[in-house]
Amino acid sequence: MNAPESKHDIEKMRQAHKLLKEFSYELQPVVKGYNNRTLYINLSSLEIKEKPVPAEMKEKFIGGKGFDLKLLWDAVTGDTTWDSPENEICIAMGPIAGNTNYPGSGKSIVTTISPQTGIPIDSNVGGHFGPYLKFSGFDAMEIQGKADREILIYIDGNQGKIQIMEAPEEAMDSHVLAEQLHEMFAANEREKQHVSVVSAGHGAEHAWIGCLNFSYWDKRRKLPRLKQAGRGGIGSVFRNKKIKALVVKYSGLTGKSNNPVDLETLQKTGLKLHKEIMALDDKQCHMRTIGTAHLVEIMNDYDLLPVKNFRYGSHPEAEKLASWVWKKYFTQNVPDGCWFGCTMSCAHGIDNFELKTGPYKGDRVLVDGPEYETIGGCGSSTAIFNPDAVVEINFYCDTYGLDTISFGTLTAFVMDCYENGILNKERTGGLEMTWGNWEAALEMMHQIARGEGFGLIAGKGVKYMQEYFAREYGADAQFLKDIGMHGKGLEQSEYQSKESLAQQGGYYLTNKGPQHDEAWLIFMDMVNNQIPTFENKAEALHYFPIFRTWFGLQGLCKLPWNDIEPADNAQQAEPNKVPEHVQNYVDVYNAITGEHIDKQGLMMQSERVYNFQRVFNLKMGHGKRPDDYPPYRAMGPVTVEEYESRAERYDKQLQEKQNIDPAGKSTEEKIKLHRQYREKQYESLIDAVFKRRGWSKDGVPTVEHLKEIGMDLPEVIELVKKHL
Amino acid sequence: MKYLRTFPEKCNGCNTCMTVCSRLYFKEDNPEKSAIKVSPAGKNGYALNVCNQCGACVAECPTLALTVSKQGVVMLNKSLCINCLACVAVCPTSTMMTYHGGLAPFKCIACDACAKECPTGALKIEFKED
Numbered sequence: 001m002n003a004p005e006s007k008h009d010i011e012k013m014r015q016a017h018k019l020l021k022e023f024s025y026e027l028q029p030v031v032k033g034y035n036n037r038t039l040y041i042n043l044s045s046l047e048i049k050e051k052p053v054p055a056e057m058k059e060k061f062i063g064g065k066g067f068d069l070k071l072l073w074d075a076v077t078g079d080t081t082w083d084s085p086e087n088e089i090c091i092a093m094g095p096i097a098g099n100t101n102y103p104g105s106g107k108s109i110v111t112t113i114s115p116q117t118g119i120p121i122d123s124n125v126g127g128h129f130g131p132y133l134k135f136s137g138f139d140a141m142e143i144q145g146k147a148d149r150e151i152l153i154y155i156d157g158n159q160g161k162i163q164i165m166e167a168p169e170e171a172m173d174s175h176v177l178a179e180q181l182h183e184m185f186a187a188n189e190r191e192k193q194h195v196s197v198v199s200a201g202h203g204a205e206h207a208w209i210g211c212l213n214f215s216y217w218d219k220r221r222k223l224p225r226l227k228q229a230g231r232g233g234i235g236s237v238f239r240n241k242k243i244k245a246l247v248v249k250y251s252g253l254t255g256k257s258n259n260p261v262d263l264e265t266l267q268k269t270g271l272k273l274h275k276e277i278m279a280l281d282d283k284q285c286h287m288r289t290i291g292t293a294h295l296v297e298i299m300n301d302y303d304l305l306p307v308k309n310f311r312y313g314s315h316p317e318a319e320k321l322a323s324w325v326w327k328k329y330f331t332q333n334v335p336d337g338c339w340f341g342c343t344m345s346c347a348h349g350i351d352n353f354e355l356k357t358g359p360y361k362g363d364r365v366l367v368d369g370p371e372y373e374t375i376g377g378c379g380s381s382t383a384i385f386n387p388d389a390v391v392e393i394n395f396y397c398d399t400y401g402l403d404t405i406s407f408g409t410l411t412a413f414v415m416d417c418y419e420n421g422i423l424n425k426e427r428t429g430g431l432e433m434t435w436g437n438w439e440a441a442l443e444m445m446h447q448i449a450r451g452e453g454f455g456l457i458a459g460k461g462v463k464y465m466q467e468y469f470a471r472e473y474g475a476d477a478q479f480l481k482d483i484g485m486h487g488k489g490l491e492q493s494e495y496q497s498k499e500s501l502a503q504q505g506g507y508y509l510t511n512k513g514p515q516h517d518e519a520w521l522i523f524m525d526m527v528n529n530q531i532p533t534f535e536n537k538a539e540a541l542h543y544f545p546i547f548r549t550w551f552g553l554q555g556l557c558k559l560p561w562n563d564i565e566p567a568d569n570a571q572q573a574e575p576n577k578v579p580e581h582v583q584n585y586v587d588v589y590n591a592i593t594g595e596h597i598d599k600q601g602l603m604m605q606s607e608r609v610y611n612f613q614r615v616f617n618l619k620m621g622h623g624k625r626p627d628d629y630p631p632y633r634a635m636g637p638v639t640v641e642e643y644e645s646r647a648e649r650y651d652k653q654l655q656e657k658q659n660i661d662p663a664g665k666s667t668e669e670k671i672k673l674h675r676q677y678r679e680k681q682y683e684s685l686i687d688a689v690f691k692r693r694g695w696s697k698d699g700v701p702t703v704e705h706l707k708e709i710g711m712d713l714p715e716v717i718e719l720v721k722k723h724l
Numbered sequence: 725m726k727y728l729r730t731f732p733e734k735c736n737g738c739n740t741c742m743t744v745c746s747r748l749y750f751k752e753d754n755p756e757k758s759a760i761k762v763s764p765a766g767k768n769g770y771a772l773n774v775c776n777q778c779g780a781c782v783a784e785c786p787t788l789a790l791t792v793s794k795q796g797v798v799m800l801n802k803s804l805c806i807n808c809l810a811c812v813a814v815c816p817t818s819t820m821m822t823y824h825g826g827l828a829p830f831k832c833i834a835c836d837a838c839a840k841e842c843p844t845g846a847l848k849i850e851f852k853e854d
Contacts, residue, residue, distance in 0.1 A: 100808040255807025274813030341808030
């Protein structure tokens with residue numbers, strides 16, 4: 001770390017602190033996975049208090065994202081915008097979170113009203129902050145109000161003390177700030193492991209795609225690692241509230257910190273999965289050596305890798321970004337779990353990477369990642385087939401507090417607009433945003449961080465740019481709509497969905513926008529043809545989003561569910577559900593909480609919260625059928641060039657699916673025929689999915705359905721009745 | 725590297741080693757709490773399973789609670805251990821041990837206590853190149 005800001009004068013920083021508020025609370029053990037209280041902080045009034053968790057809140061909302069959404073619902077009105085003082089950042093964990101036995105148990109779920117979508121966004125993040133916050137005494141933390149100066153919130157989980165302090169001197173960018181704060185709040189080297197920091201950066205200050213970095217101390221590298229709550233601009237809200245950092249310190253973690261009812265089952269189930277990972281990961285997904293980057297060549301082979309703003313699904317140069325390239329970049333044989341006990345260990349890092357641009361040019365830094373999504377967005381989708389450039393973009397996104405998925409997708413959109421003449425050098429302030437121009441892409445990002453130039457426009461996201469380019473430059477609004485890869489305002493994550501109707505639903509029939517964490521159905525749908533009918537697809541688009549919601553309720557990572565599978569999984573009745581691992585979750589949940597749920601009970605917990613989130617969208621003036629459509633590029637070929645690149649496939653589809661002879665028809669005619677057909681298919685899909693989910697044709701959960709699943713809270717029923 | 729070498733062909737299955745080990749470290753005679761395990765094998769024979777100090781667990785430990793001593797013995801610092809049992813899973817010889825109700829794992833540290841008491845000379849502390 002040779003950055004100018006990184007010569008840490010900790011004492012000077014400390015002396016500049018001004019204590020604005022201190023709050024003491026009684027330490028008490030976690031009981032069966034719960035503290036039964038949450039933490040409330042208001043930055044306008046400097047109020048700090050603890051709030052009890054009533055039994056009904058546990059029953060209906062379980063924890064994690066459920067608690068977040070409940071707290072946020074109570075805090076905002078339908079008129080609240082992302083920068084309203086009453087908007088909150090909520091961070092919650094869940095009853096399973098923080099156990100050290102079952103891999104993938106260290107996640108925090110962060111929610112806020114998003115600057116990009118105007119509805120709740122939720123982001124699932126690793127790092128140590130969430131579990132340490134939990135063992136400090138709180139199931140969730142909500143931050144409301146706005147500070148009038150740069151502040152830092154410190155939670156000492158061993159002393160039972162919370163402080164809000166003015167913190168003017170610390171760095172802003174996360175790789176420097178996290179290191180400073182680990183050093184500042186640890187009494188010695190050994191204690192650094194007990195500290196965790198949440199921070200954003202200069203980018204989040206000026207963009208709507210700001211992310212949060214959650215740190216953990218890497219004892220081997222002697223540096224903080226950063227994991228991102230990436231999606232939807234939570235970092236932008238964080239900076240809008242003038243929060244520089246949240247810091248928690250907690251020591252005393254053991255395998256019993258959750259006070260589980262049945263430690264033996266917890267240990268046994270965890271050990272079973274540890275052993276499965278050790279034995280099978282090398283034969284399956286290579287998460288321990290490569291992580292999610294193992295997907296690049298698979299997606300390229302199946303025409304699913306986003307190339308040039310999702311025009312195409314593969315590219316001959318994609319092998320420059322393939323897994324074997326990343327294996328050499330990533331330091332090997334290091335336990336890279338983002339929470340203790342995660343032997344999946346996929347959070348790989350690149351050590352001593354020398355930066356070539358920006359304020360830290362020449363520094364040798366530790367880079368977290370890149371993961372698949374970053375490679376797809378900031379690599380293939382922008383045609384930057386240059387691994388060094390992808391690593392540099394990854395690094396700066398993280399330290400500036402910018403979401404790599406949104407940055408990748410919006411940069412690809414900018415390049416597409418540039419190549420189509422909608423943008424030019426004059427309009428970009430000199431940036432030559434041609435395909436593959438990584439230096440221009442990075443300069444655009446540095447502009448975001450500096451709060452200047454074209455970067456300020458781009459940093460607001462694809463939806464904002466669509467409106468801006470149409471208004472200011474007279475660009476064709478329909479074309480911009482067709483090629484702008486966002487839903488509800490959130491940029492699409494990095495899978496090509498054109499040939500999978502189910503995945504179009506998996507992306508766009510979602511609560512927060514097109515993120516792959518609700519459903520990834522491409523192989524089931526397109527490759528293996530396991531869900532051929534609308535009803536089959538609707539069933540999958542009911543089961544998987546509901547099931548996967550459960551990870552967020554518990555503080556779990558999705559990866560150990562199906563990025564490792566039992567050796568006999570393929571022989572099970574429904575291998576896509578990985579039934580043995582679902583049973584593991586039931587067992588672990590019951591072992592910690594003492595409850596007695598089964599697989600159906602697990603689904604019911606999720607279905608309540610999933611529907612509540614849908615109703616929350618309604619509360620914010622969205623959440624109906626018109627909000628659930630993809631841009632056409634996510635559904636089919638927009639341009640002649642796209643059609644002709646896959647002409648054989650598309651011609652064959654005309655013949656087979658529509659019984660139309662393509663001979664003699666112009667490409668434009670054929671594009672139109674495809675579009676009519678595909679858009680009609682999508683309408684039928686929506687009908688089938690809404691029906692299966694117990695929603696009206698307009699996408700509103702019905703009163704009967706809400707009663708049936710036990711989410712018939714008076715304020716929820718009152719709200720939906722207005723829309724039914 | 726210092727390690728406990730076993731000579732199973734000399735073992736008579738008396739279990740003295742397990743008694744010595746569990747008494748020394750857990751103050752009770754309990755085979756589950758012994759870092760060496762004796763089990764029947766073949767006709768009238770016994771298998772002896774104990775850590776060979778290979779160090780696979782050291783690389784896996786997320787908190788650096790496992791280290792290799794100057795003599796080459798893998799040691800567990802219980803104050804650093806967070807009980808994830810990743811070391812148990814990664815151990816190629818199944819000699820990182822656990823017991824019912826226990827939090828931290830345990831293992832043979834080549835202390836020589838069992839070898840000293842073995843009536844048949846089936847156990848012996850030896851040194852070998854890494």
